Amino acid sequence: MRFVDEVDQDDAHVPPRPAPETRRLSDLLGAATGPVVRDAPALRAVLRGGDDPVLYTAQRDADPRRPLPGPAGALYWRGDLVEYSGGVMADGEPVRSIGHWNPPEQLEVFQVVSGRVVLLMGDDATPATISLAEYGPGDTAVVPRGWFHLTGAPWGPATVFNIYTDRRGAGGTDVAGKYHARAPLPYLIAMSGDRPVAEPAAGAPAVPPVVLTGHLRPDGLALPDDLRRFLTGAGPAELADLRERLAGLSATDWPRAA
Template sequence: MERTVKRLEKRRLADFFSKDEGGGPDVLFADPAAVAAAVAAGADQELYSAARDVLPSRVVPAPEKQDGPTSAGATLWSADLVIYQDGTLPGGEPFRSTGHWNPADQLEIFQVLSGRVLMLSSILDKPDGQSSVFFQECRAGDLAVVPFGAWHLTYVLDGPAMVFNTYSGPIGSRDDATASGTAHTPATKYRSQRGPAEITVTRSDTGFSIDLSAKWRQACGDPVRVSCPAWLQQHIPLSGLLTDLHVSATDADLEALLLSARTSSGVDLTEAAERWS
């Protein structure tokens, strides 16, 4: 079995201000001017490094019988490991990931291995017509799910922090510029047509504060605190490790996981939610 990490990416603060063709990634800072001034003055901290394909990818064939909301073709499951550094950006934001929109057909699950992070996500125009912002404070062992088609961002509350994630996509989608695959490719992952969600987090006396633009607050209301949904817990192995799920789950197990996620989308995520105040 191949165990070579296929790609190691390091994201430094200056990378957000890339002058390459196409510009830098979609990103919104709490204080863009302060961050830009720091970069212009030579600040170039490493925010995180990501080992892509840290575990061998899985290909799950299309199920023979497709009753209900199952995938139409084979599914690729990939696994990454991200190590976030500890620190605070100019403007008061904790060190953070870039943030991006997930494709509408992608299930992504995270598990924090060390440190403490804040998982932030936002859904616009859900089937019920509502838009929402979710946040989850995660410590070592905690699991978090990104809703289908959601924007998401990770903030480091206590670092360094190590986070493992596994995510699905149509077979070939990470390389093919097909209608279903384009949103999954690395080239378009951080440069969407939609721009970043207008949400930022800053450190405060109470730990952290979530700030939304007026437009985003009007669309989404107050952020909602969430936890690992019950449907996901039913699929996690006895070890409690997401890595074991990625490596050892059968094809049928992974297909059942996707079915549970699609069936429960927009329901379990906000179950017993606590409104942010």
């Protein structure tokens, strides 16, 4: 038992961790603005057959948020741990996240903890620039500011940790704003044998996209070796420095100029 005066003041300000969020096939198909999937009837047939497989489980604030005080008010680094069940779905896509457009002000970095994933990211310019690359344990990826991104895990279970800046210091996902407010990127991931490929979906522009195939992180930008350790152990100056370097990157045309 702990008495009130034994509670560390920092602990006292950490909000409770939100409940884990489980996303199933029905959540993917239920996205109001889409969804962009390869074959919706094939996926609906799975549901009609009485199966609603878990695609992934997200633990928001897997490690406590870290505040970044600034002139515009409080900002936080937050960290999520997402576990993908893995495999290939009935429409030939990897077991995947629903995918979303990042808010324009948000900075986000991914790191694979275990397993292998494929990340599809893209913008809404014409021609579109899209990035499709495979990532293994320890690999990191930076989401360009305002881009769409989704994660696939076709080769089996995989775990990804991501950090992102947020004005909201607590709470679970704003599902309506994140998944239902804007039509998804009209490209998706298909499997060609054992390898993922980017494929245009309904609504893709006639102009072919520029496809980037390397890991999406800028040359010369040092990232923490371990994002979880960074979130839990970095000092205030390090937390602010990463935000500033990523924000500076966002002022450039990266990765379009690559």
